[in-house]
Amino acid sequence: xxxxxxxxxxxxxxxxxxxxxxxxxxxGFALLVILFPWLGANYxxxxxxxxxxxxxxxxxxxxxxxxxxxxxxxxxAFMGVGCYTVAFLAKMGVPFYLCLPAGGLASxxxxxxxxxxxxxxxxxxxxxxTLAAQFILMFVFREWDGFTGGVRGVNLPPAELAGWVMDTDxxxxxxxxxxxxxxxxxxxxxxxxxIGRSFIAIRDKDISAEVLGIDLFRxxxxxxxxxxxxxxxxxxxxxxxxxAITPEHFTLTLSIFYLAAIIVGGLGxxxxxxxxxxxxxxxxxxxxxxxxxxxxWAPDAMALLSPMREMVFGxxxxxxxxxxxxxxxxxxxxxxxxFHLWPFKT
Amino acid sequence: MDWLSFIEFSLIGIFSGGLLSLVALGFVLIYKxxxxxxxxxxxxxxxxxxxxYTAHSWLGLPLWLAVAFGLAGICLTALLVERLVLRPLAGQxxxxxxxxxxxxxxxxxxxxDAIWGGRNLxxxxxxxxxxxxxxxLLIPGPIFWSFWVALAVIAALSxxxxxxxxxxxxxxxxxxxxxxxxxxxxxxxxxxxxxxxAGCVGAVAGTIVASISSLxxxxxxxxxxxxxxxxxxxxxxxxxxxxxxxxxxxxxxIAVGFFGGKARDLVPYLVVLAILMVRPYGLLGTRDxxxx
Amino acid sequence: MNLSxxxxxxxxxxxxxxxxxxxxxxxxxxxxxxxxVIGPNGAGKTSLFNAISGFxxxxxxRMVFExxxxxxxxxxVRAAMGLARTFQNVALFRGMTVMDNIKLGGxxxxxxxxxxxxxxxxxxxxxxxxxxxxxxxDVIDFLEIDHIRHQSVxxxxxxLQKRVELARALAMHPKVLMLDEPVxxxxxxxxxxMARFILDLQEERGMTILLIxxxxxxxxxxxNHVAVLNxxxxxxxxxxxxxxxxxxxxxxxxxAREGRTPxxxxx
Numbered sequence: 001x002x003x004x005x006x007x008x009x010x011x012x013x014x015x016x017x018x019x020x021x022x023x024x025x026x027x028g029f030a031l032l033v034i035l036f037p038w039l040g041a042n043y044x045x046x047x048x049x050x051x052x053x054x055x056x057x058x059x060x061x062x063x064x065x066x067x068x069x070x071x072x073x074x075x076x077a078f079m080g081v082g083c084y085t086v087a088f089l090a091k092m093g094v095p096f097y098l099c100l101p102a103g104g105l106a107s108x109x110x111x112x113x114x115x116x117x118x119x120x121x122x123x124x125x126x127x128x129x130t131l132a133a134q135f136i137l138m139f140v141f142r143e144w145d146g147f148t149g150g151v152r153g154v155n156l157p158p159a160e161l162a163g164w165v166m167d168t169d170x171x172x173x174x175x176x177x178x179x180x181x182x183x184x185x186x187x188x189x190x191x192x193x194x195i196g197r198s199f200i201a202i203r204d205k206d207i208s209a210e211v212l213g214i215d216l217f218r219x220x221x222x223x224x225x226x227x228x229x230x231x232x233x234x235x236x237x238x239x240x241x242x243x244a245i246t247p248e249h250f251t252l253t254l255s256i257f258y259l260a261a262i263i264v265g266g267l268g269x270x271x272x273x274x275x276x277x278x279x280x281x282x283x284x285x286x287x288x289x290x291x292x293x294x295x296x297w298a299p300d301a302m303a304l305l306s307p308m309r310e311m312v313f314g315x316x317x318x319x320x321x322x323x324x325x326x327x328x329x330x331x332x333x334x335x336x337x338x339f340h341l342w343p344f345k346t
Numbered sequence: 347m348d349w350l351s352f353i354e355f356s357l358i359g360i361f362s363g364g365l366l367s368l369v370a371l372g373f374v375l376i377y378k379x380x381x382x383x384x385x386x387x388x389x390x391x392x393x394x395x396x397x398x399y400t401a402h403s404w405l406g407l408p409l410w411l412a413v414a415f416g417l418a419g420i421c422l423t424a425l426l427v428e429r430l431v432l433r434p435l436a437g438q439x440x441x442x443x444x445x446x447x448x449x450x451x452x453x454x455x456x457x458x459d460a461i462w463g464g465r466n467l468x469x470x471x472x473x474x475x476x477x478x479x480x481x482x483l484l485i486p487g488p489i490f491w492s493f494w495v496a497l498a499v500i501a502a503l504s505x506x507x508x509x510x511x512x513x514x515x516x517x518x519x520x521x522x523x524x525x526x527x528x529x530x531x532x533x534x535x536x537x538x539x540x541x542x543x544a545g546c547v548g549a550v551a552g553t554i555v556a557s558i559s560s561l562x563x564x565x566x567x568x569x570x571x572x573x574x575x576x577x578x579x580x581x582x583x584x585x586x587x588x589x590x591x592x593x594x595x596x597x598x599x600i601a602v603g604f605f606g607g608k609a610r611d612l613v614p615y616l617v618v619l620a621i622l623m624v625r626p627y628g629l630l631g632t633r634d635x636x637x638x
Numbered sequence: 639m640n641l642s643x644x645x646x647x648x649x650x651x652x653x654x655x656x657x658x659x660x661x662x663x664x665x666x667x668x669x670x671x672x673x674x675v676i677g678p679n680g681a682g683k684t685s686l687f688n689a690i691s692g693f694x695x696x697x698x699x700r701m702v703f704e705x706x707x708x709x710x711x712x713x714x715v716r717a718a719m720g721l722a723r724t725f726q727n728v729a730l731f732r733g734m735t736v737m738d739n740i741k742l743g744g745x746x747x748x749x750x751x752x753x754x755x756x757x758x759x760x761x762x763x764x765x766x767x768x769x770x771x772x773x774x775x776d777v778i779d780f781l782e783i784d785h786i787r788h789q790s791v792x793x794x795x796x797x798l799q800k801r802v803e804l805a806r807a808l809a810m811h812p813k814v815l816m817l818d819e820p821v822x823x824x825x826x827x828x829x830x831x832m833a834r835f836i837l838d839l840q841e842e843r844g845m846t847i848l849l850i851x852x853x854x855x856x857x858x859x860x861x862n863h864v865a866v867l868n869x870x871x872x873x874x875x876x877x878x879x880x881x882x883x884x885x886x887x888x889x890x891x892x893x894a895r896e897g898r899t900p901x902x903x904x905x
Contacts, residue, residue, distance in 0.1 A: 010770045071441055117619070121626045123440055124383050124581075128573055129622045132615035135570070139612045186756035193755040193762055194741070194748040194769075197734070201742055204731040211691055212810065213717035213746030222752065252570075256448055263445060268733065307464075310456030317449025321442050322434045 016188060033177055037170035045169045047285060049241055052176035053234050054277040058261045059187050059270070060230025065259070066267035067191065068223035069203025070118055071127040075231050075258050077137035080250035082107040082232025083239040084147060087154045096159035096240060100179070103236035104229040110137070111228025118220045122206075134252055141247035153246030156239045166240075176237050183230060188270045190226075199223050200268070260317045266327030275328040283316070284309050354483045355603035356596055361485065363575075363595020364493030365554055369568075370575040370587035371500055372547040377581045378520045379540030380432070382443035386451035387548055388569030393454060394420045394549020395469065395556040395565060396462055402470045409470060416553070417546050424545035428538050451566065459563045469557040488558045499550060503543070504584060516540060574614035578621050580631020589629060642705075644669040644846050645690070645721075645814050650699030652682075652689055652870075659685040660696065661870045667814065672840055672847045674857045676881075677867035678890060683850045684726055686867070687818055691723055692716050704813065718746040720813030724803045724820060726850075730791045736802050737787045740777060743809025744769045777805045781835060797828040804835065815839070817849040821856060829853060833860055858882065866890065 007013045017023045037045045061075045082103035089099045114133040118126055141148050148154065158167035159175060166172045190196040198219045201209035210216055239245050257280060265276015287309055294301040324330060369391065376384040384390075398416030401407045407415060431450055435443055473491040477484050507513035519526040519536040526533050548569075556565055575594045579586030594617060601609035621628065643666035652660040659682045667673050675683050688694045690701060692713035700709045708716055722743070730739050748769070750762035758766075778784050781801050786794060791802060800820060807815055820836070821829040833856050839845045851857050857864065857878065864881040866874040868890040874881050881887055 010774065011767060014767070014770065069441075071444070117622050117626075121622055124444060125577075125622060125626050127441075127444060128383070128577060129619060131570070131573065132618040132622075135615040136612065136619070139608075139615075143608070189758035190752075190756050192758055193750065193766055194745050195750075195752060195755045197738055197742050198745055200733055200738075201731050204733050205729050207693065208725070208729040208731070209742075210693075210713040211717055211723055212742055212806070213714050214742075215712075215714050226752070256452065259445065260449070304460050307456040307459035310452050311460065312456075314449040314451065314453030314456060318431055318446055318453065321438075321446045321449070322431070325438070325442065 014192065016192075037173055042169060045173055047281065049169055049173050049176050051278050051281040052173070052180045053237050053241065054258075054261065054281050055180050055274055056176075056183055056237065057231050057234035058258050058265070058277040059184060059273045060227040060234065061258045062262045062268065062270075062273045063187060063190075063199070063230065064223050064227030066262050066269070066272075067196065067203060068199035068220065068227075070115070070220060070223060071123065072114075072130045072224075072227065073127055073252070073255050073259070074114060074130040074134035074137065075227070076250040076252065076254035077134045077141075078107045078111055078228040078231035079235030079238065079254070080137060080141055080247065081110050081228075082235035083245055083250070084141070084154065084235075085232070086236035086239050087156045087245060088147060090156050090159075090239075091154075096161070096175070096236075100233050100236045104232040107232025107235065108225040108229040111224040111231075112221050114228075115221050115224030118224070119217050131252070134255055138247060138251065141250065148247065151247065153244060155244050158243065159240045167243075172237075172241055176241070179233060179237060183233065184270055184274070187230075191270075195219075195222070203268075257313070260313060262327075263325075264316060264320050264327055266329030269327075269329045271332065272327050272329035275332065279328060283312060287312060350482055351603060352600070354485075355599045357483065357485060358489060359596035359599025360592050361489045361493040361595070362599060363592035364496035365551060365591075366572055366575045366595050367588045367591025368496040368499060368547060368551045368554075369572040370579060370591055371503065371584060372544045372551065373572065373576045374579075374582060374584055374587055375540055375544040375547065377576075379516065379537060379544075380443070380520075382440055382447065383576075383581070384544065385444065385447040386427075386454060387544070387572075388566030389451045389454035389458075390420065390423070390545050390548035391552025391555065391569060392458055392563060392565040393423060393552075394545070395552040395561055396458055398549070398553050399467060399469055399556070399561055400462075403467075409472075412470070413553075417549055420545040420549040421542050424541040425538055428541040432537075432541070433534075455563055455566055462563075464563055467561040469553065469561050472553060472557040488554075492554045492558065495550070495554060499547065500584070500588060503547070507584075512536075512539065571610075571614040574617040574621075576628075577618050577626075578628050580628030582632055583628070583630035586628055586630030643667050644704055645848070646702045647686070647690065648700045648702070650686075650689060650696045650701070652685055652694055652696045658870050659694075660689065662699075663867065663870070663872050665865055665872070665875075667846060667848050668863065669846050670840065670844045671862040672836065672849065672860055673863045673865065674861040674878075675848065675850050675865050675867060676852070676854075676857055680869075681867040681890075682870040683867055684818060685870075687723060687816055687850065690816065691721065714746070717810065720811070721816070722807040722810040722812030722814070723816035724800070724807050724818055726818045726822065728796070728799045728803050730799055730803055730806070732790075732792045735788050735790055736783065736794070736805075737773075739791055739802060740773055740787075740805045740809050741769060743806040744773070746810065773809055777808045780838070781805050781808075797824050800824070800832070801835075804832075808839075812845070814846045814848060817847065817851075819850055819852065821851065821853055829856060836860060 007018065012018065017026055036048055057075065057079055061072060064070050064072045085106040086099045086103040089102055090096065094102070114130060117129045121129065142151050144150070158165050159172060160166065166175060191200070198209065198214045201212065201214060202216060202219055206216055238249070242249070261276040261280040262273060263276070264279055265274070266272020288305060291301050291305050291308065320327060369387065372387050372390070373384060376382060394416050397419040398412050401412035401415040402409055427450060431446055432443070435446055473488040473495070476487045478487065478490050507517055515526070515531045516536045516539060518529070519531055519533045520540070523533045552565060555568055575587055575590045578594060579588070579590030594614065597617065598610055598613050601613045645667040647663060647665040650660050650663050663682070663686060665675070675686065677683055685694060689696050692711065696709070700707060702708065703716070703719060703721065706719070708719070731742070748765050750760075750765055754760050754762040774784075778787060781804065783798065783801055783805060786798060791799060794802065804817070804820065817836070821832050824832065836847060836849070837860055840847055861878055864876065864878050865872060866881055866884070866887050873886045873890060874884040
């Protein structure tokens with residue numbers, strides 16, 4: 001049970017990790033992340049890399065949709081913009097630590113363009129506008145051979161740092177985790193400040209927000225820019241990870257995947273983003289495991305994997321929206337409350 | 347492009363637009379009835395077509411019975427969906443309903459893919475294949491006849507909403523559910539009926555599309571192209587989507603004529619963006635006024 | 639003392655299609671005074687507030703704030719100039735705590751860049767901490783809401799929600815505070831508390847207050863100046879005593895002596 005949780009200064013109250021227990025958990029988790037490639041099998045490292053990329057992308061979407069309330073169905077396309085930009089620059093020899101921000105900025109720019117309709121429309125209409133943007137950008141990816149390699153796609157050279165070539169999973173793992181850490185911390189800090197608060201205000205009651213002095217248009221565009229920046233960096237990291245990229249990596253299905261991830265995890269929370277992205281990354285793997293077990297009795301089961309994944313995916317969205325609309329993070333908070341209050345019930 | 351081709355493409359476009367209007371009608375029905383965009387519309391289309399195909403080609407039922415079977419199946423699906431998925435979300439923000447229809451669409455799409463497999467199947471012939479020859483102009487048969495079927499369905503529904511008691515009750519419940527309750531209208535029933543109608547409209551449209559091209563799970567993607575029609579016409583205007591369907595059908599056909607088949611992937615979405623920037627509520631949609 | 643009014647509304651006409659919300663309404667709000675706007679339901683009081691806030695654009699007329707014509711200024715700019723308001727149906731941000739809601743009042747005074755904010759470093763950290771300290775000192779203590787500052791607003795009783803909304807408006811450092819029905823739905827005790835806060839704001843901080851209210855007791859007790867609206871028109875204006883015995887006002891609220899209501903007379 002938690003007792004004696006007193007704070008002696010406003011600064012303490014405002015900080016991110018307020019108790020020694022929280023700090024030690026954080027330290028433990030950080031150690032786990034750092035040592036992970038040495039502990040687990042290669043396959044687990046592969047999964048961890050994928051999860052890291054998903055977390056960054058989902059964080060971007062959470063900023064736009066979860067915190068600022070602007071529904072975006074075009075997130076995968078923004079990742080594509082970032083990825084192709086990074087591929088283009090990397091081939092010219094630009095190092096990865098410059099490519100990634102550049103990819104992010106390119107995405108941010110496109111994000112701002114797509115976000116311009118948010119001045120006049122919101123809710124469903126904005127969702128449809130972002131959907132249209134997703135399809136238009138897909139068309140560009142498939143047709144603009146010069147930049148994107150068209151339907152065949154592009155290959156990327158591996159990321160390099162002062163001679164150290166990162167072409168194996170454990171190596172790129174550290175780049176991905178470092179990016180994820182920095183970007184998640186940045187997002188969490190953002191929502192401690194007036195900028196982040198203005199996003200939430202716009203989501204909850206944008207007319208009220210205007211009356212408080214918030215410039216709606218600028219704030220919405222900033223939300224789109226930031227969300228797309230995150231998507232662009234995630235896309236770039238995806239490029240360095242897969243090394244071979246085609247437009248099929250950035251379809252509407254992926255946009256919906258991220259939307260599902262933040263709903264399942266918890267809209268408008270950083271912890272929810274992590275939980276949701278990890279959950280959505282692991283579900284296909286668990287499913288694959290189950291189906292391989294079933295092939296013992298039904299040899300054709302593997303062909304069903306793809307449609308089954310879709311069904312589970314759809315069912316997850318439906319069930320979470322009906323039964324746990326605040327997502328995994330709310331379940332987590334319930335567990336924490338239980339332990340904080342134990343042996344009392346409330 | 348010469349003048350003759352232009353007329354031919356235009357006519358084909360306008361006739362194709364009839365089908366677009368029909369699918370758009372499905373969206374409008376749901377929006378008018380429940381204030382949500384049903385992203386699973388394409389999956390209803392797909393499911394309806396597959397049910398009719400199964401009844402006819404696998405169970406050997408005569409065509410008219412197969413159609414009845416398919417429609418009955420869709421009605422059942424719509425009722426289940428309304429009861430199990432939509433009703434628990436009553437009162438939730440529109441974003442949630444939108445997301446749940448996306449989830450529903452994914453679920454249905456996966457289910458159809460799992461049950462029937464992903465390969466292309468051939469629908470039984472529903473519309474005469476014989477092309478129409480008007481002088482030098484050639485209009486493909488199925489496209490021509492699909493226009494009239496769509497028009498018939500739309501007309502029937504419009505008359506129903508205009509003149510029948512249930513139809514008027516549905517319109518009342520859609521515009522002000524609380525007053526409708528107070529007047530004794532069973533709003534839950536009207537919501538169920540809305541979904542049933544939308545599902546059936548989708549099934550008919552899906553069957554026609556499948557018989558024009560082919561039957562596969564990819565059918566559901568065609569519904570997203572119809573969003574252009576819905577947005578142009580106005581989310582809650584039946585007349586609007588009729589006009590918009592013809593306009594968008596014509597635009598797409600002309601674009602394909604000038605730029606080739608790929609234009610079909612691009613034109614609807616450019617239209618959507620253009621309208622949303624200039625006139626978000628479409629030609630005939632009602633403007634949302636927010637009460638302060 | 640005859641100071642020029644801090645806010646003046648000149649001959650404002652506001653129409654929605656065929657509905658005339660405001661017809662030629664003029665109002666002067668004197669600095670450091672409490673001005674009340676009263677009238678039957680549907681008289682146009684909230685429409686007046688919305689016009690002053692900038693949500694509705696009057697077809698005719700003009701609004702001047704501290705000598706500047708704000709008739710065409712955007713709502714968020716008017717807020718930065720010093721115009722704060724609360725809403726009839728409490729418009730707090732439900733997804734945030736009390737503290738965060740109040741901090742939002744300080745939005746227009748903050749200016750750190752996005753990158754600094756994401757690092758929570760330098761100017762961003764300094765201004766956030768300064769805001770926190772200032773709010774605790776000047777607003778939270780004053781309105782006695784320190785015990786709920788970390789609670790989510792959705793869980794608060796109605797009376798406290800109204801107080802939090804007032805706190806948020808105060809965080810804006812307003813020059814004119816517009817309160818739309820600040821004691822609606824409150825019991826005797828809560829009303830007295832709120833009235834005390836409003837009076838303290840005027841006396842201790844010299845704030846100019848414009849309020850819409852139906853509670854006649856409170857209006858007559860605390861206002862320096864009262865304006866009466868009916869059917870979108872200004873029918874009386876003056877001290878509480880003058881307005882209370884004005885024949886037009888009595889007719890608007892109670893109906894005409896011969897049994898014919900103003901509505902029937904107009905129709």
